[in-house]
Amino acid sequence: MGANDIDLILQQTVNAVALGGTYALLALGLAVVFSIMGLINFAHGELMTIAGYVLMYCGIAGVPFVLGVPLAVASAMLAAMAMERVAFRPVRNASGATLLVTSFAVAMILQVLFQNLISPRSQPVIVPDLLGHSITIGGLVIGVNKLFAIAATLVMLVALETFMTRQKHGIAMRAAAEDFAIARLMGIRANTVIAAAFALSGLLAGVAAVLWVSQRASVDPLMGFTPVLKAFIAAILGGLGSLRGAVAGGFVLGFIEVLLAAFLPSDWQEFREPIGLSLVVLMLVLRPNGLIPAATLQAQKA
Amino acid sequence: MASLLALENFKVRYGAVEAVRGINLDIRKGEVVALLGANGAGKSSTMNGIAGLEPVAEGRVLFDGQDITDLPPEEIPVSGLTLSPEGRRVFSTLTVEDNLRMGAYGVRDGAVIDAARKRVFSLFPILAKRQGQYAGTLSGGQQQMLAIGRALMCNPRLLLLDEPSLGLAPLIVEQVFGLIATLRDQGVTIFLVEQNVAGALTIADRAYLMSSGQITRHVTADEMRTSGSMVESYLGSQ
Incomplete structure (x- = not known):
């Protein structure tokens, strides 16, 4: 293996950590809300989109x-809390399916609003030139945005x-994620802890959006959809909740x-996504409850 | 003596099933009262209804003269009543220390929390040794001590204990009953559900017997002294 190969591997590692980190933040946001109230919030992507706008x-x-960055992050947090108050609180004790469908509805309503009130087309966002630069460390050329x-x-x-x-x-x-009823018995307020979970998920979505x-x-308008779908896969892979x-x-x-994008032969590149997802499925076959299962799941099994 | 807890025509329902069918009872300050009966008699439903884990379908819960029937569960410990639930239900992914911290969640004064922690550690020295350990790694008996300790962290005036001896080795059961006596001596009023009738009768001042969601018998303090074995045989015959 030559010096160039090692450079390439290091280079791709940096890319993978940067992309994986963004997925991790989004997946964490999904997991925080899911662990507290059993909701898979598909409107999480729209929190990203709001921060983007x-x-x-x-x-x-x-x-x-x-200054724009903290404003964007704060807006995602507020939007997440508003979402909980308006859409999810009324169905809080409903089944998981009801919660899921509610989150789809919230996502679609927001997408339509973005399309009609802002623009159906992609809009440019002014980002500092610095983020487009790259720096050289040893033989590595690393984008400032990646760092x-x-x-x-x-x-x-x-x-x-x-x-x-x-x-x-x-x-x-x-505590609430592990046993919500007993947490309330301790004096932990249900409304407060759920609002806090949404605020935290909004914070994470806002940072991921930036x-x-x-x-x-x-x-x-659909900016948040793909990354949140990926984050959802990541959350399942890791162990939902x-x-x-x-x-x-x-x-x-x-x-x-x-790594697939970098090292898969070019003939195979168009199958990159299915190959990647097959790997995820394979890992789930081997570890059905995810890489690091949630404690509540372990408790149910015991 | 004034009544600390009173249930009036108290009912708990699960869908169409009435688990507790309109019971009346009262507990006075400083007493240890046992609620005894077979499995499915409605004992745990009664406890859960009082603490707010289950909604009260009908009737009233009066705590120290105040109506707490419709309070959400998170407001009940603040008023001075708490439950150590059936099956312990400690937070297994939290450390012993953090479980205790959660028990004192509603307490604002740091000095009060420190004093409560000291008291719990003096009652259960083993918990002091295991402070940093995850609760899920404790033995069953230690988890029961943690569940009771966690409940004591909010300095309750009334402690509800649901099956504190369930699933414990005989030696540990003895410790748990000894502890209940100690707590009573410290002025905590205790309302206790037990399947270990013999054990419960050794520490209880009075007992209510429950069957099919109803109180079928009230054993007064005098009767307890004279005919404890009668209660045992009464329950044994069911």
């Missing part, structure tokens, strides 16, 4: 990117880990996609 409008209004994505993912994961294991409210969220838009410099599993699933999926 806020970034776009900030660019148009001349708001600097460093930004990796750094942002790391910061988010460390902050979330600290919140979930050290802060009273984070611990309460884990990273996604930074790579593409555009936003369209398990937070560590969601992170692991996100990174594994990122690696599968990037």
